[in-house]
Amino acid sequence: MIVRPAETGKRLLLPSLKTSPPPPTLSHAAPLLARYDVIFCDVWGVVHNGLTAFEGACATLEKFRNGGGTVILVSNAPVPKHRVAETLETRHVPRSAWDDIVSSGDIALAHLDERGFQRLYCIGPQDRDEALFSALKARSVPLADAEAIICTGLNFDRSETPDDYRGLLAEALQHRLPFICANPDFVVDVGGTLLYCAGAIADLYAHMGGAVFWAGKPHLNTYETAHAKAEALRDQNVPREKILVIGDSLRTDMKGAENFGCDALFIASGIHRHETMDEISLSPKRLEELFVPGSPPAIGAMAELAW
Structure with missing residues (x-):
């Protein structure tokens, strides 16, 4: 574990x-x-x-x-920068505090475009990270049909751990699927609660021998x-x-x-x-x-x- x-x-x-x-x-x-x-x-x-x-x-x-x-x-954040800006506004961060935004979501999307993937297996909360998933040019397919994995986080980060994905990652490794990590953080602090992020799954896949593209810090x-x-x-x-x-x-x-x-x-x-x-x-x-x-x-x- x-x-x-x-x-x-x-x-x-x-x-x-x-x-x-x-x-x-x-x-x-x-x-x-x-x-x-x-x-x-x-x-x-x-x-x-x-x-x-x-x-x-x-x-x-x-x-x-x-x-x-x-x-x-x-x-x-595993979403395009416009979604980050919207989140900042809801958190009452003034627009006058910044000039521009670089998000790991945008870096992941650019990498996917460069590679030209057409079929992706998606991991992450579809509602929360909808801004990234809706921007994908590739189709979402079952793992057996995928050319790569895009991961924005755990599907259910309040009840799952990275170890819950070990079986899926073992199957992905058999198919030599590249793993695009749209958030290299291992954990995030949400109002005092630490929750696992996509980086924790990517780290596990890397330790299993999988190829990971890390989009972000x-x-x-x-x-x-x-x-x-x-x-x-x-x-x-x-x-x-x-x-x-x-x-x-x-x-x-x-x-x-x-x-x-x-x-x-x-x-x-x-x-x-x-x-x-x-x-x-x-x-x-x-x-x-x-x-x-x-x-x-x-x-x-x-x-x-x-x-």
């Missing part, structure tokens, strides 16, 4: 040869943000918690933009797409040293920043809050225990993003 209840522990981090000290804790982001022209900002865990917006984080992004900065929201396809959008918006080249990644996950956000070669700011009250927070305060000791040698580095850490 797969046991990956949270993004905790060294086994969930991609390998790194660097040994970095824990990041310094910050109370205000403004002095740090002044060094950068562009922010690649995570959404869930930094801008909202799945239910409502974090007002301080939204105000910080607004002030950064008002000062001439560019904000690209970078989300592992921490993989370069996300950051290259965000970089291109930022340069188009600013109509100029943007050096990577002028980009700051803001996120709450070591495995996706911090590692993605390290992969892309830019700085990162860690938000502790997100997915790692049980490991880093003493009630509402960020614990420097716990932070040091989280950023063990080999962890991807961060230039600073905050309990919540605040100006």
Whole structure:
């Protein structure tokens, strides 16, 4: 049985040869943000918690933009960016807090178009992720007739675990089906409850020997797409040293920043809050225990993003 209840522990981090000290804790982001022209900002865990917006984080992004900065929201949501924008509106995230969105759903759709698949086996909640499934050019077919698998998440993420898909994945492996993961997250925090994501199924398939295309963080396809959008918006080249990644996950956000070669700011009250927070305060000791040698580095850490 797969046991990956949270993004905790060294086994969930991609390998790194660097040994970095824990990041310094910050109370205000403004002095740090002044060094950068562009922010690649995570959404869930930094801008909202799945239910409502974090007002301080939204105000910080607004002030950064008002000062001439560019904000690209970078989300592992397995849906096109227009659906992400609609969700942000329902969570009361102001439109003035961001310039553009990169979603793993759009990256997955682009990959499917490039491969030209005509027959797909779909895994994921059809109602919640309808925006992606309705955008597919391929037909949804039974597994035995499929050319590939597209996965947005567990069909029933409140009652299933990735291990429930082991038999299906074993059959897919026999047919050598490629697996397109439209959300590389292993878990997501929904109002305090951790639920498995598509990445947990993809990880299981990969460990079984299957081929997986990861659409989203921490993989370069996300950051290259965000970089291109930022340069188009600013109509100029943007050096990577002028980009700051803001996120709450070591495995996706911090590692993605390290992969892309830019700085990162860690938000502790997100997915790692049980490991880093003493009630509402960020614990420097716990932070040091989280950023063990080999962890991807961060230039600073905050309990919540605040100006």
